[in-house]
Amino acid sequence: MSEPQKEFAIRVRDLVVGFGRQTVLDHLSLDVRKGEILGLVGASGGGKSVLMRTIIGLIPRREGTIEVMGQAIGGRRQGAALTWGILFQQGALFSSLTVRQNVQFPLRENLVLSQELMDEIAIAKLEMVGLLPEDGDKYPSELSGGMTKRVALARALALDPPILFLDEPTSGLDPIAAGDFDELISTLQKTLGLTVFMVTHDLASLTTVCDRVAALADGKIVAIGPMHELLQSEHPWVRAYFHGKRSQMLQHEMR
Ligand SMILES: Nc1ncnc2c1ncn2[C@@H]1O[C@H](COP(=O)(O)OP(=O)(O)O)[C@@H](O)[C@H]1O
Numbered sequence: 001m002s003e004p005q006k007e008f009a010i011r012v013r014d015l016v017v018g019f020g021r022q023t024v025l026d027h028l029s030l031d032v033r034k035g036e037i038l039g040l041v042g043a044s045g046g047g048k049s050v051l052m053r054t055i056i057g058l059i060p061r062r063e064g065t066i067e068v069m070g071q072a073i074g075g076r077r078q079g080a081a082l083t084w085g086i087l088f089q090q091g092a093l094f095s096s097l098t099v100r101q102n103v104q105f106p107l108r109e110n111l112v113l114s115q116e117l118m119d120e121i122a123i124a125k126l127e128m129v130g131l132l133p134e135d136g137d138k139y140p141s142e143l144s145g146g147m148t149k150r151v152a153l154a155r156a157l158a159l160d161p162p163i164l165f166l167d168e169p170t171s172g173l174d175p176i177a178a179g180d181f182d183e184l185i186s187t188l189q190k191t192l193g194l195t196v197f198m199v200t201h202d203l204a205s206l207t208t209v210c211d212r213v214a215a216l217a218d219g220k221i222v223a224i225g226p227m228h229e230l231l232q233s234e235h236p237w238v239r240a241y242f243h244g245k246r247s248q249m250l251q252h253e254m255r
């Protein structure tokens with residue numbers, strides 16, 4: 001580790017993760033810089049979600065080290081919820097709770113605050129993600145896909161964490177809602193100085209909001225850099241991913 005570690009929000013070294021006989025991550029190393037939006041691409045079933053869940057300590061590792069904000073992950077950890085917010089791939093809201101109660105959930109779990117203060121925070125967080133105070137009274141079944149993602153984002157940011165993990169946040173959204181969500185992430189990253197770790201297949205997201213893109217193949221990060229560098233990568237999987245027929249067509253349309 002030659003570079004000074006204070007530049008990095010997340011440092012992963014030689015990470016090995018598997019289930020039974022299956023090895024999913026095989027000596028994977030990755031650095032996420034403070035304040036950047038890092039996009040992660042990889043084949044479906046390749047281990048992107050497993051990587052994210054291992055970094056936040058939900059999946060045990062067989063080998064390797066993980067540091068988040070200079071603190072080693074492993075064993076008991078204090079204040080994880082204050083360090084990161086998460087939008088899971090199946091990022092369901094609690095269906096029996098209102099939007100306001102969903103956003104307040106991490107506050108209730110981690111802090112002791114008056115109801116009045118929690119209501120103020122919920123309104124502020126909803127506003128931050130482009131929703132109205134009235135939306136707080138709605139139930140998840142009453143929301144559009146785009147609104148659901150925004151509420152999940154408001155909940156992830158309830159405790160003002162410095163790091164945000166997003167697992168395919170725009171999948172399932174129409175292109176306009178996806179574009180709006182990307183813009184929101186980009187604005188929040190700039191105004192709050194967030195570090196964002198985002199798993200995505202969305203070429204538009206990769207091109208427009210990510211500072212760097214990392215490619216996961218064969219259990220390792222095989223390429224990492226700004227999008228224009230990834231497009232030059234000689235790695236066979238990365239080439240196939242960005243220069244396959246389907247992505248060529250999309251890149252052409254985006255020009
Ligand atoms: N909790 C688990 N138990 C067993 N196998 C798992 C578990 N979570 C993920 N896997 C396996 O790990 C591999 C990577 O999964 P995942 O990280 O979800 O892929 P993706 O890159 O699509 O997010 C898959 O083969 C999946 O079946």
Ligand SMILES: [Mg+2]
Nearest residue numbers: 048049089167
């Ligand atoms: Mg996944």
